[in-house]
Amino acid sequence: MKLKNLPVRTGFIAVLSLFGMLVLVTALLGIYSLTKNNGLSERISTLNAETVDLKDVYINNLKARSALSRAFIALSTNPADKDAAVAAARTYYDLAKKSFGAFENITEETAAQQDAAKRVADTFTAHANAIDLLFTAIGSGNVAAYAATNEGPMTQTSAAFGKSADAFFKVAEDETAQLKDEKAHAKSLLMGVAIGLLVLSCALILLVYYTLEHTVVLPLKEAMSVLQHVARGDLTVQIRHESSNEIGQLFDSMKEMKRSLAGIVHAVYGGTDTIATGVHQMASGNTDLSQRTEEQAAALQETASSMEQLTSTVRQNADNAKQATQLVMSTAMITEQGNRAAQEVVATMQGLSDLSGRIADITNVIEGIAFQTNILSLNAAVEAARAGDEGRGFAVVASEVRSLAQRSASAAKEIKERITDSLGRVEAGAQQVDKASQVMADILTSVNRVSDLMGEIAAASEEQSEGIEQVNRAITQMDQVTQQNAALVEQASAAALALEEQTVALKSTVSVFRVERALAPA
Template sequence: MKLKDLPVRTGFIAVLALFGTLVLATALFGIYSLTRTNALSEQTNTLNAETVDLKDVYINNLKTRSALSRAYIALSANPADKDTAVAAAQGYYDVAKKAFSAFEAIPKETADQQQAANRVADAFHTHANAIDQLFSAIGKNDVTAYAQTNEGPMTSTSAAFGKSADAFFTVASRESAQLQNAKAQNATLLKGVAVGLLILSCTLIVLVYYALDHTVVLPLREAMNVLAHVSRGDLTVAIRHESTNEIGKLFESMREMKRSLGGIVQAVHGGTDTIATGVHQMASGNTDLSQRTEEQAAALQETASSMEQLTDTVRQNADNAKQATQLVRSTALVTEQGNRAAHDVVLTMQGLSDLSGKIADITNVIEGIAFQTNILSLNAAVEAARAGEEGRGFAVVASEVRSLAQRSAGAAKEIKERITDSLGRVEAGTQQARQASQVMADILTAVNRVNDLMGEIAAASEAQSSGIEQVNRAIAQMDQVTQQNAALVEQASAAALALDEQTVSLKSSVSVFRVEVART
């Protein structure tokens, strides 16, 4: 695979992985070197601590022996100073034992250290035994025992302890020098590796710069050059870069863009003439349409004037119909009142007829009473005649009663005849009143029908007036729409002129682009 065909993403991942590996290696080596240096420093510090502790043991042992010697001298010269010297010796001795315990507690790193430390421990315990004997002799004020111990075991054990301590110091000095050499070697190695990594990093930076310059920077510069030509309208610039990575796809997209722009520019070149022709035709058509729209607006205005006159006429008819309806309603009310009066007359005549019938019944009763009274008077006269002289007065009374009964019967008969005549006349009046009531009812029905018809005429006139008003409003709206259409047509004409100017400007703008001529 050629370098220019390497995908940009893969290249960046490879560079990041390479530098990441380099950083990781540097970090791991740095951690190793730091750990190694810390270990060597810790070992050196341990040796130094052991040396210091052992020196403290040796020095405090000497101080203990010296204090005991002062106590020994005080036994013969000044016994009062003995206790002070013994206390000082005991303090030094305790410090020495404490320092030796610290020395023993420190772990020994090598076998040589351990062997030398073992010899030091043996010598210290022997020497400590001799020191304990000196303390015992001084405590007992035994000058002879002190002198024998001091000249014998004390001197020999002190010399042995000193030799063992010197041997440990020699081992510690040698191992300390070895540790210093190891630290120096580790530092040298660290410097060498750091220099090597620095050189490797510089080399990788140069290689990465070269790779990025040839795979990304130079192709992008070429792309910028192509885009600069395209921005100036030069679509004839050649795009020569060939690769299969993202940069190559970018250049392929740019080729496609150049071809598309060339096609668009050629299409615009070809379409501007067509647009100009269409714009001229549109302007001419808009002029004709504007003229026809104005004529239509004038016709609508005349129609609106005629409809207004018709509206006034229909409105006047509707008002007349309303007035006629009101008159018919008044007539209907009067007729209804006459009908009610005729009905009342019929009811009154019916009452008179009923009353005459009752009076006839009463006269019949009177006639019956007169007839009975006449019969009774006849019977009384017959009985009076039979009585003779004694019934004469009763006969006179019976005669008067008979006379009254006959006159009552005559009067009742005359009343009956007159009541019968009145009943005939009342019946005739009742029949005429009924006929008059029926005629009034028929008149009321006819008047109500006329009222309904006049109401329907008024409603129809009202509806016709409303419809004509709606037609009038529609015509007014049509007139307004026509006026708006006329204004829109004028705007369209102005827009067509502006579009013509824009077409000219578009042709001028597109003429800036240079496109490749198609080869045949």
């Protein structure tokens, strides 16, 4: 496995384990060295303690012998000082035995120490027995016994104890020197091992630093550089890394992030172009729609105004139709009266036709008839005048009747000569009156039909007026809705313009990113 493919976690665990082992070895070595040095120091301290105790025994024995010598001298020179000297000797002797007891309580480590200590113990026992004899001789005041003991056993045991003590001192000195040498050797070994561990630690530190620098730090710096390029919007930066550890996985994730971000930016580029085009078209369409809606609103207002005028006109037509219906009804009444008058004239003319055969006998009657005919003609003229245009033909007839009556009155004298002509004229007048009666009947029928039609026109005009009012209300509502639609279109146009501005801003923001040519927007 290549070093660059080593997982970072495994590397850190290995480094920590290695340094942990170094720390453990150093700790164990330190504990071992400390234990050994403590053991050596304790052994040296034990030897020193035994040497000190033995020296105390030797010195206190010498002091006890010296005090006993002063007590011996005091026996012959100053007996009063004997007790003080003996007490001092006893004190020194007790100290010597106490020091010897401490010496014996110390355990010897080596066989040489044990042998030397045994000889010291044996010589000290013999020497102590000799000292006890001296204390006995001094206590009894036996000068001869003291002198014999002091010159014999005392001198021999003291020499033997001194030689054994010197032998022990020699053994202790040799072993102390040996222990000091071992301690120095252990110290040198420990120093060498410590220096070796220090050198190994330095080498491991350099190796770890080199490894981290090339497997972690430099790739992380490269990753930081890539991320800085991406943060500046540069998506064209190349990401090259061949390791398969966590750093390699990081670079693979960065490559995937770059591809995804480039795709998103490309999609945003395309989306912003499409949105910008759509929003621009929407804004243009909204502007056109707003103008058309305003034009439609104006047209609806004009239509509403026209419908109001039309409503007013239809109402006037309805009123006029009602008035015309009333006039037609009045005309129908007048026409009916004229018809009755015409029927009466027809009856009269028929009577005249019947009486024309007897004109020769009743000339006077003819004058009366002429007078009455004149009156009737005047009435007929009045009725014809009341009938207006419809009674114009009747007025003509009435005028002719009046003319005939006048002529009948003026020509009464000539009736006989013109009786034949008069009969013809009477017959002609009767036919004209029949025609007039028929015309009046037709006029009455037409007037009735006109009255019916005018009633229907008036009803239709009222219905038309109501329908136009409803249409007017609907157009008014359409005008309001159209105005609201115009306001909404203006709002939509403003929103489209704002969206277009936001799209331009978004496109400007996204334009910070630079992508490869394959993904760059057209």
